[in-house]
Amino acid sequence: MTTAHAPVVSIRERYRDAVSDRWPVTVMPQPDELLSSWLHRLAYANGVAPKAFARVLGLNPGMWSAALDLRLPADIASLLRAKTGVAPDQLAALTLSQDLPEQFLLPLRYNGHRDRSAWLQFCCRCWSEDAQPYFRRRWRLATRVSCTQHGCRLRDRCPSCHGCIAVFDQAELVPQHYCVACGYDLRRAPIPYLSPETRTLDRCIDNICSLEAIARAPSGPVLVRRLLGMPGAGGYYSAMILTSLSTAARAYCADRLSRPSEWPLDYATDDEKDCKARRLQRLIPPTNDHCAWIELLANALGRRRGRPVVSEGNELGIKLPDLLGAYARMSPGPGRRVVQELIGT
Ligand SMILES: [Zn+2]
Ligand SMILES: [Zn+2]
Numbered sequence: 001m002t003t004a005h006a007p008v009v010s011i012r013e014r015y016r017d018a019v020s021d022r023w024p025v026t027v028m029p030q031p032d033e034l035l036s037s038w039l040h041r042l043a044y045a046n047g048v049a050p051k052a053f054a055r056v057l058g059l060n061p062g063m064w065s066a067a068l069d070l071r072l073p074a075d076i077a078s079l080l081r082a083k084t085g086v087a088p089d090q091l092a093a094l095t096l097s098q099d100l101p102e103q104f105l106l107p108l109r110y111n112g113h114r115d116r117s118a119w120l121q122f123c124c125r126c127w128s129e130d131a132q133p134y135f136r137r138r139w140r141l142a143t144r145v146s147c148t149q150h151g152c153r154l155r156d157r158c159p160s161c162h163g164c165i166a167v168f169d170q171a172e173l174v175p176q177h178y179c180v181a182c183g184y185d186l187r188r189a190p191i192p193y194l195s196p197e198t199r200t201l202d203r204c205i206d207n208i209c210s211l212e213a214i215a216r217a218p219s220g221p222v223l224v225r226r227l228l229g230m231p232g233a234g235g236y237y238s239a240m241i242l243t244s245l246s247t248a249a250r251a252y253c254a255d256r257l258s259r260p261s262e263w264p265l266d267y268a269t270d271d272e273k274d275c276k277a278r279r280l281q282r283l284i285p286p287t288n289d290h291c292a293w294i295e296l297l298a299n300a301l302g303r304r305r306g307r308p309v310v311s312e313g314n315e316l317g318i319k320l321p322d323l324l325g326a327y328a329r330m331s332p333g334p335g336r337r338v339v340q341e342l343i344g345t
Contacts, residue, residue, distance in 0.1 A: 021082060021083065022082075022083055022084065022085060023042070023046050023083045023084060024046055025042075025045040025046050026084055026085060026086075027041050027042045027045050027084070028086070029086065029090055029093075029094055030130075030132075030134050032136045032137050032138060033094060033134050033135070033136065033137070034069055034094060034096075034134075034135045034136065034137045034139070034140065035065070035068055035069050035072065035091075035094035035095050035096075036065035036066055036068060036069050036135070036167070036168065037134045037135035037167075037176065038094055038134070039053065039065050039068070040053075040065065040167050040168075040170070040176045041132055041134060041175075041176065042084065043056075044173065044174075044175055044176070047173065048173075049170055049171050049172055049173050050065065050167050050168055050169070050170040050176070051168065051169055051170055051171045052171070054168070057076055057079065057080075058076075059076075061168075061169070062168070063108055063168055064168055065167070065168040066108050066119060066120070066168060067108070068095075069095060069096050069140070070095075070096055070097070070105075070108075071095075071097070072091070072092075072095050077091055077092075094137070096137060096140060098137075099210055099211050099212070100137065100138070100140070100141060100211060101141075101209060101210075101211050101214055101224065103224050103228065103243075104141045104142050104143045104209070104224075104227070104228075104242070104243065105140055105141065105142070105243070106118070106119045106120070106121075106140055106141070106142050106243055107119065107243060107244070110164045114162075114246065115237070115245060115246050115248075115249045116244060116245065116246060117142065117156070117243060117244050117245055117246055118156040118157060118164035118165065118246065119140065119164070120135060120139060120140060120156065120164070120165045121139040121140075121144065121154035121155060121156045121165075121247050122135060122139060122154060122155055122156075122165065122177075122186060123136075123139075123147035123149075123150060123152060123154055123155075124152075124155065124186060124187055124188070124189040124190075124191060125147065125149075125150040125152055125191065126147060126149060126150065127177050127186065127187040128187045132175070133175065133176065133177040133186075133187065134176075135176075138206065139154060141206075142242045142243040142245070142250060143202070143205045143206065143209065143227060143242070144202060144206060145194065145198065145202050145247055145250050145251040145254060146194055146198070146199050146202045146203070146251075148203070148206065151194070151199050151333065152191045152192075152194060153191070153192040153193070153194035153247065153248075153251055154247050155186075155189055155192065155247060156246055156247040157246070158179040158181065158182060158184050158186060158189075159184070159189045159190060160179065160182050160184035161179060161181045161182040161184065163179065163180075163181040163182070165179075165180075165186075166180045166181070167180060192248070192251075194251060194255075195255050195258070195259065196328075197255070197258035197259055197260070197321060197324055198251055198254045198255045198258055199333075200258070200324045200327055200328045200333075201254050201257070201258045201320075201324055202254065203327075203331070203333050204293070204297065204324065204327045204331075205227065205297070207287065207290075207331070208290045208293045208294055208297070209223070209227075209294075210290070213290040213291070213294060214294070216290075216291065217290065217291040217294040217295065218291075218295070219291075219294050219295040219298045220294055222298045222302070223294050223295075223297055223298040223301070226298055226301040226302055227242060227301065228241045228242045228243065229241065229242075230242050230250075230253045230254065230257060230301070231245060231249070231250075231253045233253075233256075233257055233301065235256060236252065236253070236256070237249060237252075237253060257301070257320055258320055258321060258324055259321065260321040263319055263320075263321060280318065280322055280326060281326075283318065284296075284323075284326045284327075284330070286330070287327065287330050287331045293327075296318065296323055297323065299318065300318055300319060300320040300323045301320065303318075303319065303320070
């Protein structure tokens, strides 16, 4: 018997992987990724559809991954650490309990009504740029209607079948940017219009409303109440609170409140307007003074509805559009140029 062409069998480095307890493919979390998003990507990379992956973790189907975003039980956290090698602090950072104000989280319910909230939003432009599209943690907040990076309006429904985003229910082995109900590639969704003022309000709220800032600021609880009550101030959805509305309805409310044209006409003379602009300039704190901005925003949101102001001070007269104009000038971001044009500076 000749051995000239016999295959050479040798144990290579990957043998260790083959006998490891870990799942074959490791998926690293992306910046600000939501736990459920990472779990769906992990399942897909290892050849398991999200719906079936619930059983791998010993969970019942349903909203299994969305529930884990809110609370990650210790036994599932240790299973995930053992099977993926992801560090405990990395895993904890994926959950919603870290630094986001829970009062603003979109609830885990969906009644199919056009104007009612779904629990998850996405930016189609982020997804068209992502190597592997993933959900950001901040897209779970009702106060968010625009994308930090692109400034465009978020979506919470599939534009093809108008269903909500239910990746936990996906029984097919496809990435999470395909609609579970109809298979539409959500990266291709048209980008809805969002006014520059609404974009500035959205960015301002996002920048100042961390869990820590709200807890520290004396006006924090008032601002939380007034933000949740924005639909009432906007008029059309007066019986609703912010977290119960769809992204489109929340964007509509924010737009009504932040547009200069929605406020009573100002009949001041040019001199009076100059004086007012100088006064505004003196009163506006730096954008990193979150405490002062929380108070200013709470006052401005309450002003339209005739509520008492949070504190006595000479900032009583600042209207929301003027406040946002000042914020846009100080804090560069998507839409800044357009806001400046609109407010005539
Ligand atoms: Zn984006
Ligand atoms: Zn669809």
